[in-house]
Amino acid sequence: MTVESPEKLAEALEAVGYLADDGIATAGFLAVALGRPLFCEGEPGTGKTSLALGLAEALGMPLIRLQCHEGIDAAQALYEWDFPRQLLHLRALEAAGDGGLDVEAAEQSLYTERFLLSRPLLKALQTAPCVLLVDEIDRADDEFEAFLLQLLDENAVTIPEFGEVRAEHPPLVVLTSNRTREVHDALKRRCLYHWLEHPDLGREVEILRRKIPRLGETLAAQVATAVHRLRAMELLKPPGVAESLDWAQALLALGMSELDAAAAARTLGSVLKYSEDLDRVRAKLDKLLA
Structure with missing residues (x-):
């Protein structure tokens, strides 16, 4: 897993459809070159998750994704034992043993890789090399953050019944946060940090044209300009790039060549998701499209 320079990484990302600016390309390059996790913060829709997907494709590595949520724990993220299969296996041993079951040997046979269900974090340690996306870490709680710290430090985990699982090649870890809460400094210290902004107007037009090849230049520029003006308004949920794409596709589906x-x-429902935002924008449509 080698990349010669930020410029080369930007080219590789562009080849798979992710248009990276200099800051993103440099952060991604340093994460690869230094073997450090990359912590990406920014408003929803700025391309944090897409960056991890792009890195995996550009570097030719599998992507393993852990979607964080409130209440997530180590068992959901790391591993579980396949209890139904263990029970069936135990019954088969009992039937084959005619009552002479070796209890210790049977117990040991239950805790093998055959019955181990690998969740994303364990799968990332077992898969070499790969990109591990820990998405929306700000949704998890403090206990899960503390657990994640140990895994990032050691690139290994010990399963009491099974033993240690250590990554032969540490995964390239990308963590994302929408900043719904502050992530602890202890986690940030272990990572390279990058704040993702919404793309500038020219780059957003290019993204729209790249993702939707049949989108004309005029309509792409009009959609991007309108979305940038929406982001400058006091909205409950400013639109991201995903909403720009949805809006452009909706307009094309209606046969529109201009906005x-x-x-x-x-079509405002393609780009705005709250009734309060819709009402506010409808009252100012003339200014939005001026």
Whole structure:
């Protein structure tokens, strides 16, 4: 897993459809070169998750994704034992042994790789090399963060019944956060940090044209410009790049080649997701499209 320079990484990312600016390309390059986790923060829709997907494809590595949520624990993220199969195996041993079952040998046979269900974190340690995406770490709690610290430090985990599992090649770890809460400094210290902004106007137009090849230059520029103006408004949920893409596709589905007030009013639900935001924007459609 080698990359010669940030410029080469940007080219590799562009080849798989992710348009990285200099900051993103440099952060990704350093994460690869230094073998450090990359912690990405930013508003929803700025391309944090897409960066991990792009890195995996550009570097030719499998992506393993852990989607964090409130209440996630080590068992959900790391491993579980396949209890139904263990029970069936034990019954088969009992039937074959005609009552002379060796209890110790039977117990040992239950805790082998055959019955181990690898969840994303364990799978990342077993898969060499790979990109491990820990998505929306800010949704997890303090206890899970502490557990993750040990795994990042050691690239290994000990399963009491099974033994140690150590990564032959440490995964390239990308953590993302929408900053719904502050992640602890202890986790950030172990990572390279990058704050992702929404793309500038020119780059967003390019993203739209790249992702939707049949999108005309005029409509792409109009959608990108309108979305940038929406982000400058005081909205409950400013649109991200995903919403820009949805809006452009909705307009194309309606046969539109240009964005006007009537088309915008009909399709605002593609880009705005709260009724309060819809009402606020509909009252200012003329300024939005001026």
